[in-house]
Amino acid sequence: MSKAIPVIRNILDANNRLADQLRNVYAENNLLALNLMSSPGAGKTSLLERTLNDLRDELRMAVIEGDLQTDNDARRVAATGAQAVQINTEGGCHLDSSMILEALKQMDLAALDVLFIENVGNLVCPAEFDLGERAKVTLLSVTEGDDKPEKYPMMFAQSKVLLLNKIDLLPYVDFDLDRATRFARALNPEIVVFPVSCRTGEGLEPWYVWLKEAALAERR
Amino acid sequence: MHEMSIADALIRIVETEMANHGLRTVQRITIQHGALSTMVPEALDLAFEAMTRGTALEGAVLEYEKVPLSLRCSKCETTFSPEVRSLHFAPCPSCGEEFAHAVLTGKELNIAHIEGDT
Numbered sequence: 001m002s003k004a005i006p007v008i009r010n011i012l013d014a015n016n017r018l019a020d021q022l023r024n025v026y027a028e029n030n031l032l033a034l035n036l037m038s039s040p041g042a043g044k045t046s047l048l049e050r051t052l053n054d055l056r057d058e059l060r061m062a063v064i065e066g067d068l069q070t071d072n073d074a075r076r077v078a079a080t081g082a083q084a085v086q087i088n089t090e091g092g093c094h095l096d097s098s099m100i101l102e103a104l105k106q107m108d109l110a111a112l113d114v115l116f117i118e119n120v121g122n123l124v125c126p127a128e129f130d131l132g133e134r135a136k137v138t139l140l141s142v143t144e145g146d147d148k149p150e151k152y153p154m155m156f157a158q159s160k161v162l163l164l165n166k167i168d169l170l171p172y173v174d175f176d177l178d179r180a181t182r183f184a185r186a187l188n189p190e191i192v193v194f195p196v197s198c199r200t201g202e203g204l205e206p207w208y209v210w211l212k213e214a215a216l217a218e219r220r
Numbered sequence: 221m222h223e224m225s226i227a228d229a230l231i232r233i234v235e236t237e238m239a240n241h242g243l244r245t246v247q248r249i250t251i252q253h254g255a256l257s258t259m260v261p262e263a264l265d266l267a268f269e270a271m272t273r274g275t276a277l278e279g280a281v282l283e284y285e286k287v288p289l290s291l292r293c294s295k296c297e298t299t300f301s302p303e304v305r306s307l308h309f310a311p312c313p314s315c316g317e318e319f320a321h322a323v324l325t326g327k328e329l330n331i332a333h334i335e336g337d338t
């Protein structure tokens with residue numbers, strides 16, 4: 001007998017339920033979890049190297065590294081002395097909550113203030129998967145073009161922080177910081193924008209202040 | 221490419237529903253997807269086909285219902301559906317405001333219903 005069954009279920013429910021579990025784990029440990037997203041090469045790992053080195057005496061930080069194949073980034077992060085747990089997605093374009101739950105088993109969360117989750121480099125898919133994070137932090141480098149918020153709206157609409165990286169290259173590229181900022185704010189009026197250069201260190205101080213305040217807020 | 225993950229989640233839900241309703245086979249699965257969802261139907265078809273080969277779900281057809289974008293103006297609160305490609309920068313037909321509208325519909329990614337045989 002043929003039967004039609006109304007279901008009405010969000011297909012990503014299973015991931016969203018695991019994300020709720022993650023939120024509880026972070027809260028129990030007073031941990032600031034941040035989901036770092038960008039296209040490949042925008043500078044997520046460089047930002048982490050700088051941040052881990054510069055704030056090592058002030059914050060206890062660790063990183064979950066998402067990568068398709070290699071552990072190149074995890075080795076760069078580990079060289080700073082911070083714990084780095086590698087997740088290889090083997091072709092997968094994003095991290096999901098089940099992968100993070102698995103990675104957390106290898107970490108002493110009570111000994112941490114900040115957990116960075118470096119997502120797979122991709123401006124589309126990572127934004128669809130909730131990892132229970134307190135904030136999504138998106139990087140956009142000035143070599144990519146100032147129209148990216150307009151072209152990939154979902155990621156920028158959902159992010160609390162936007163780092164505009166590689167500003168040391170501004171004299172050589174046609175990137176309008178104001179235009180990129182305006183597009184991002186149009187999608188998301190609350191977004192906090194930090195123009196930075198992870199190579200020279202310019203502009204990183206306001207990001208560090210934001211990070212320390214956000215970490216402190218988790219302890220209250 | 222995240223259609224593999226979506227197909228995987230979809231298959232689990234359908235298998236649960238099959239067990240709950242005593243279905244042996246499934247012919248049709250209707251999916252509602254919002255205009256802002258980044259799911260690509262062709263890619264999901266391909267992933268679903270590859271992942272269901274040799275299972276009770278083999279041969280089931282995915283049907284898609286697109287849910288249009290509807291926005292509430294950030295300034296005058298008029299509700300409207302823009303017909304432009306740049307979805308988030310749609311001018312309000314009432315006051316002209318272009319930015320920061322609230323998304324009422326358009327983010328959906330749901331299974332609406334399944335059809336099969338007991």
